Amino acid sequence: MLDVNINKDLGDFHLNVEFQVESGIIGILGPSGCGKSLTLQAIAGLLTPDTGRIAIGERTLFDTEQKVNIPTRQRNVGYVFQNYALFPHLTVAENIGYGLKGLPKQEVQKQVDDILETVQLKGLAKRYPNELSGGQQQRVALARTLVTKPDILLLDEPFSALDQHVKKMLELELLEIIKHNFSGVVLFVTHNIEEAYRLCDYICLYDCGRNIQFGKKVDVLRQPVNKAAARIVGCENIYEIDSYEGHFVTVGGLQLKTANTDAQEGKYVGIHSYDVTFVTDENDCTTNTFRFDVRNIVEGIDHSTITVTVGDLIFKVDVRKDNVKQITAGDTLLYLPPEKIFLLGV
Numbered sequence: 001m002l003d004v005n006i007n008k009d010l011g012d013f014h015l016n017v018e019f020q021v022e023s024g025i026i027g028i029l030g031p032s033g034c035g036k037s038l039t040l041q042a043i044a045g046l047l048t049p050d051t052g053r054i055a056i057g058e059r060t061l062f063d064t065e066q067k068v069n070i071p072t073r074q075r076n077v078g079y080v081f082q083n084y085a086l087f088p089h090l091t092v093a094e095n096i097g098y099g100l101k102g103l104p105k106q107e108v109q110k111q112v113d114d115i116l117e118t119v120q121l122k123g124l125a126k127r128y129p130n131e132l133s134g135g136q137q138q139r140v141a142l143a144r145t146l147v148t149k150p151d152i153l154l155l156d157e158p159f160s161a162l163d164q165h166v167k168k169m170l171e172l173e174l175l176e177i178i179k180h181n182f183s184g185v186v187l188f189v190t191h192n193i194e195e196a197y198r199l200c201d202y203i204c205l206y207d208c209g210r211n212i213q214f215g216k217k218v219d220v221l222r223q224p225v226n227k228a229a230a231r232i233v234g235c236e237n238i239y240e241i242d243s244y245e246g247h248f249v250t251v252g253g254l255q256l257k258t259a260n261t262d263a264q265e266g267k268y269v270g271i272h273s274y275d276v277t278f279v280t281d282e283n284d285c286t287t288n289t290f291r292f293d294v295r296n297i298v299e300g301i302d303h304s305t306i307t308v309t310v311g312d313l314i315f316k317v318d319v320r321k322d323n324v325k326q327i328t329a330g331d332t333l334l335y336l337p338p339e340k341i342f343l344l345g346v
């Protein structure tokens, strides 16, 4: 269990974060400069909060009331950085063994060998970091952290320096290694909602130094709490509500049915671009279907994003490339499934 409740005033920036998590991999997601790395630094003891408390299970790492502030090296926190932070003058084996100082030489050797096998780098023990690829360096960084048997694992954008292809392979590999070799809480900082969704159990959204939503990844994606949260999870279709009636809201002159019985809870409505669809016959769906004009089409590899207008409103819609021709032919209607529309607070 990780319990974080901290405040830090840095002049222009104020960090004010509170969350508790029992176990699992938690994706920390938010715009650049919103306090994600500072949170990890505070947990690791590299940043001292002004007030608050940080505890892992029964162990209090920091508590201003109890005047506890355990030094970094005694916190037993594993921290994997974006740029690996390996010692350039030490070999792979020496980098990994560094955290085991104090143990008998043979024991260090055994643990280093075991973890090198786990991260599939057995043949590279004698290499120096500059003789490794980015993916290999990140595996060494993870090995160096895991070998110290930390109580919690902090991963700060560990894949961001890698190219797309290596990134996807390494993500899955490292996830498997972590799942088989580590049972504590993992905090994983990323900018990418898809990466967070692929790798994490829970998602914690940050905005302007605060965590604004925490929950199971499906719930956060499907029901962001406000406009900022919706933007962070990649929602491009957000509209201010003009009026309400039961299940219905009016936005920009369109009446939309929502799945909420009391639509008054929201200030905005949102729908993901991949949840908007097209229907060929108006009778398929009696509500939430609209005639539209195509504004532009941006081609992706297997999907295209079509921007359409309905009156003054603009919608982004992701469709499979095979279907683009049928959709733009003029006999289709835009359909916004009521159960996919979410209400957002301010």
Ligand SMILES: Nc1ncnc2c1ncn2[C@@H]1O[C@H](COP(=O)(O)OP(=O)(O)OP(=O)(O)O)[C@@H](O)[C@H]1O
Binding pocket: 010, 013, 030, 031, 032, 033, 034, 035, 036, 037, 038, 039
């Ligand atoms: N030591 C410091 N003193 C003052 N301000 C700082 C300090 N460290 C970071 N900041 C500021 O605090 C804010 C949050 O920084 P942080 O590194 O946590 O952002 P982040 O969410 O991790 O961003 P990114 O995704 O770009 O890495 C930024 O505006 C940053 O400039």
